[in-house]
Amino acid sequence: xxxxxxxxxxxxxxxxxxxxxxxxxxxxxxxxxxxxxxxxxxxxxxxxxxxxxxxxxxxxxxxxxxxxxxxxxxxxxxxxxxxxxxxxxxxxxxxxxxxxxxxxxxxxxxxxxxxxxxxxxxxxxxxxxxxxxxxxxxxxxxxxxxxxxxxxxxxxxxxxxxxxxxxxxxxxxxxxxxxxxxxxxxxxxxxxxxxxxxxxxxxxxxxxxxxxxxxxxxxxxxxxxxxxxxxxxxxxxxxxxxxxxxxxxxxxxxxxxxxxxxxxxxxxxxxxxxxxxxxxxxxxxxxxxxxxxxxxxxxxxxxxxxxxxxxxxxx
Amino acid sequence: xxxxxxxxxxxxxxxxxxxxxxxxxxxxxxxxxxxxxxxxxxxxxxxxxxxxxxxxxxxxxxxxxxxxxxxxxxxxxxxxxxxxxxxxxxxxxxxxxxxxxxxxxxxxxxxxxxxxxxxxxxxxxxxxxxxxxxxxxxxxxxxxxxxxxxxxxxxxxxxxxxxxxxxxxxxxxxxxxxxxxxxxxxxxxxxxxxxxxxxxxxxxxxxxxxxxxxxxxxxxxxxxxxxxxxxxxxxxxxxxxxxxxxxxxxxxxxxxxxxxxxxxxxxxxxxxxxxxxxxxxxxxxxxxxxxxxxxxxxxxxxxxxxx
Numbered sequence: 001x002x003x004x005x006x007x008x009x010x011x012x013x014x015x016x017x018x019x020x021x022x023x024x025x026x027x028x029x030x031x032x033x034x035x036x037x038x039x040x041x042x043x044x045x046x047x048x049x050x051x052x053x054x055x056x057x058x059x060x061x062x063x064x065x066x067x068x069x070x071x072x073x074x075x076x077x078x079x080x081x082x083x084x085x086x087x088x089x090x091x092x093x094x095x096x097x098x099x100x101x102x103x104x105x106x107x108x109x110x111x112x113x114x115x116x117x118x119x120x121x122x123x124x125x126x127x128x129x130x131x132x133x134x135x136x137x138x139x140x141x142x143x144x145x146x147x148x149x150x151x152x153x154x155x156x157x158x159x160x161x162x163x164x165x166x167x168x169x170x171x172x173x174x175x176x177x178x179x180x181x182x183x184x185x186x187x188x189x190x191x192x193x194x195x196x197x198x199x200x201x202x203x204x205x206x207x208x209x210x211x212x213x214x215x216x217x218x219x220x221x222x223x224x225x226x227x228x229x230x231x232x233x234x235x236x237x238x239x240x241x242x243x244x245x246x247x248x249x250x251x252x253x254x255x256x257x258x259x260x261x262x263x264x265x266x267x268x269x270x271x272x273x274x275x276x277x278x279x280x281x282x283x284x285x286x287x288x289x290x291x292x293x294x295x296x297x298x299x300x301x302x303x304x305x306x307x308x309x310x311x312x313x314x315x
Numbered sequence: 316x317x318x319x320x321x322x323x324x325x326x327x328x329x330x331x332x333x334x335x336x337x338x339x340x341x342x343x344x345x346x347x348x349x350x351x352x353x354x355x356x357x358x359x360x361x362x363x364x365x366x367x368x369x370x371x372x373x374x375x376x377x378x379x380x381x382x383x384x385x386x387x388x389x390x391x392x393x394x395x396x397x398x399x400x401x402x403x404x405x406x407x408x409x410x411x412x413x414x415x416x417x418x419x420x421x422x423x424x425x426x427x428x429x430x431x432x433x434x435x436x437x438x439x440x441x442x443x444x445x446x447x448x449x450x451x452x453x454x455x456x457x458x459x460x461x462x463x464x465x466x467x468x469x470x471x472x473x474x475x476x477x478x479x480x481x482x483x484x485x486x487x488x489x490x491x492x493x494x495x496x497x498x499x500x501x502x503x504x505x506x507x508x509x510x511x512x513x514x515x516x517x518x519x520x521x522x523x524x525x526x527x528x529x530x531x532x533x534x535x536x537x538x539x540x541x542x543x544x545x546x547x548x549x550x551x552x553x554x555x556x557x558x559x560x561x562x563x564x565x566x567x568x569x570x571x572x573x574x575x576x577x578x579x580x581x582x583x584x585x586x587x588x589x590x591x592x593x594x595x596x597x598x599x600x601x602x603x604x605x606x607x608x609x610x611x612x613x614x615x616x617x618x619x620x621x622x
Contacts, residue, residue: 039426046427049418050436053493056451057439059462063454076455076462121347128343132336140348147355149546149608151554154577154597155355157584158362181354186347212339241444243557244577248585259446259557266450267564283454286447293442298435301501 057290064088064284071280088284095265095278100285102254103261107240107289110172110257114179115236122182122231126189127220131202141190147183160248174249175257179239185231192227193220229303240293258289359601366595376591383595392573393596397603399484400553400575404607407488408548414492415499415544420529423507434504438497445494449561452490453478457565478566487558495551499544506540507533542615546608553604556581576600 059076067087070080092100128134129141159178163169168177197220205215221228243259250256256264262285269278369379387393418437422430440448456477458464464474477486515523515532523531534541555575563570563578572586573579576596584593 037426038428042421042424042426043428046418046421046433047429049414050433053437053440053497056448056455056493057443059455060451072460075465076460121350124343125347128340132340132343134337134340137340137344140344144351147351149550149605150355150359151550151577151597151601151604154554154580154601155358155362157580157590157593157597158358158365159354160584161365161590162358162361177350178354180350181347183351183355212336213342216343237441241446243444243446243560244581248581259444263446263450263561266561270564282450286450290443290447294439297439297442301435301438 060283060287060290063280064287066280068280071283084280085284088280089288091278091281092285092288095281096253099253099261100258100288103256103258104289106172106255107257107259110175110179110246111236111239113172114176114239115232117176117180118182118185118235119228119232121180122185122189122235123221123224123228124216125186126191127193127197127216127224129186129190130193131197131199131220141186144183144186148187152178156244156248163249169249170251170255172255175239175242175246178245179235179242182231182235182238185235188231189224189227193224196223196227226303229300233300233303237293258285262286262289362594362598365591366598368591370589370591383592384599386592387595387599390573392571393576393579393599396573396576396579397553397600400555403484403488403555404549404552407491408545408552410488411492411496412499412541412544412548415496416503416534416541418496419500419503419507420533423504423533424525424529426525434500438501440494440496441498441501443494445490445557446561448490448494449558452486452493453561453565456486478562478569480569483562483566483569487555487562490558491551491555495548499548502544503537503540506537510536538615542612545611549607549611550604553577553600553607 055077062077062079063071065083065085065088066074066080067082067084070082070084074080125144129137155178160169163174168174201219202215205219210218240257241259242257243263246257246260247263250260253261253264262282265278265285266282269282366383367378367380368376369382371377418433421427422434427433443451455461455463458474458476458478461477463477467474475482477483510533514536515528518528518532553575554577556577559570559574559578560581563574572582577600580593580596580600583589583596
């Protein structure tokens with residue numbers, strides 16, 4: 001009984017009604033006839049779950065409008081007596097001669113450079129592993145695959161010692177170099193390239209006389225676009241969110257990323273007691289530092305998905 | 316000139332093409348492999364090397380064999396930390412992944428109003444660095460000023476101290492769950508979207524319910540993606556660092572130096588200056604992670620073979 005309306009609904013949603021059933025796109029079918037297919041119970045459950053995920057962020061926004069007194073004396077999820085958002089923002093950007101901006105810039109610099117580097121290296125390697133059969137290729141790829149399971153933080157201590165021998169601790173290199181290695185990125189790009197670039201296309205380009213590098217730049221990269229962006233985003237967020245590595249490697253506050261800078265301000269406030277209390281400054285700083293990435297996420301979400309789809313299914 | 320392309324030259328030419336392609340492949344792989352070796356393989360072996368030495372007041376760095384390992388395996392703090400993470404793994408990871416899977420399936424079924432926004436909003440916490448997430452939740456957990464305790468007290472009940480030694484592990488579980496459900500959900504959702512619709516359209520037409528379809532068709536179809544999230548969660552759990560290090564400042568009684576193995580290794584190396592022992596701890600931790608990951612992979616493979 002229920003079979004007929006579904007087929008009809010699907011057919012009507014197609015641009016050409018009564019199109020061949022096998023070619024029906026799922027998505028257009030779903031958008032159709034919400035009354036029938038939407039579940040109120042499921043909707044309520046899901047939106048309650050969403051509230052849980054938003055609750056700390058709502059708190060963060062509210063807390064950013066409070067001064068230190070209100071922060072500890074008023075109800076956490078509602079505004080305090082004074083509206084101190086502007087004072088807090090001023091404080092964020094002026095404390096220690098505006099070092100917050102420096103941290104923000106460092107964070108962007110470290111993560112964008114690491115993201116671009118990791119994406120480029122992973123793409124080249126993944127493309128070669130997918131599209132060339134060369135001696136040692138399988139072995140190298142297996143080693144890289146096994147390395148996905150190596151906990152990167154377990155490497156932080158020996159890496160620190162190595163870097164301190166070379167004298168590059170407390171420099172940007174100490175953050176960027178380890179962040180360039182993304183075994184998962186190579187895996188993702190190998191799977192993605194195997195699917196996205198037909199062998200015939202490479203052969204045709206070869207017959208036309210194109211060199212291997214030209215084929216990669218002009219044919220490969222163009223087809224790998226979404227996968228490259230996914231790897232870039234993964235590496236960017238990993239560096240942006242990293243705490244242990246910069247905490248170990250960096251001494252100078254002027255080199256800190258936001259994570260280390262804000263955490264140190266927070267612990268200084270907690271230890272320093274009343275006089276040095278920067279609690280509301282740290283909270284407002286956290287809000288300001290979270291906003292750019294949240295916005296970027298909302299805009300770029302489809303890339304996470306398209307790049308991950310292949311990796312997740314074929315993995 | 317015509318000679319070079321004459322038939323007898325065919326074979327060498329083919330080899331030349333193969334050689335050229337091999338060279339190109341090596342050049343493509345080389346930049347990654349160089350950094351991979353320098354930043355991953357070398358530190359790994361260096362860490363292993365360090366773990367066999369000990370700094371002594373007299374004689375400096377001395378080879379001590381497996382002494383650091385023996386010490387680690389009899390170090391109650393380290394063992395407690397590993398067991399604590401084992402418990403974390405058994406409790407938090409299933410909850411987190413079940414929630415992620417539920418959201419992914421619900422949104423994918425198209426039965427949720429505003430499903431697109433649900434997906435986006437659940438994913439947003441992944442944009443918040445772990446340290447800042449811990450910092451925020453630290454305020455939210457506060458017994459005097461935290462909104463959770465305030466709300467519970469407003470109903471006339473006694474508010475539990477979420478930062479007490481008994482409860483702080485669950486509080487950390489919550490921080491991690493909050494941050495990573497969205498990430499895992501996106502991996503699963505991406506896999507769900509790439510299942511060909513024909514696979515379950517027939518079942519839908521036959522009148523199978525959404526639960527039945529999810530259980531018998533969708534979940535088996537995205538098994539590789541689920542396995543991926545399990546492996547990532549195992550690795551992430553044993554590496555917990557930001558949460559204990561932040562909570563140590565606000566709840567020093569609840570968080571010991573060895574609360575998580577990774578936090579212990581950090582404290583040993585950078586507070587106690589015992590690099591060699593820290594290297595042994597990190598090495599054992601890596602081995603534990605690999606073993607647990609492989610066991611999980613093997614057990615799912617066996618299950619696949621049986622079914």
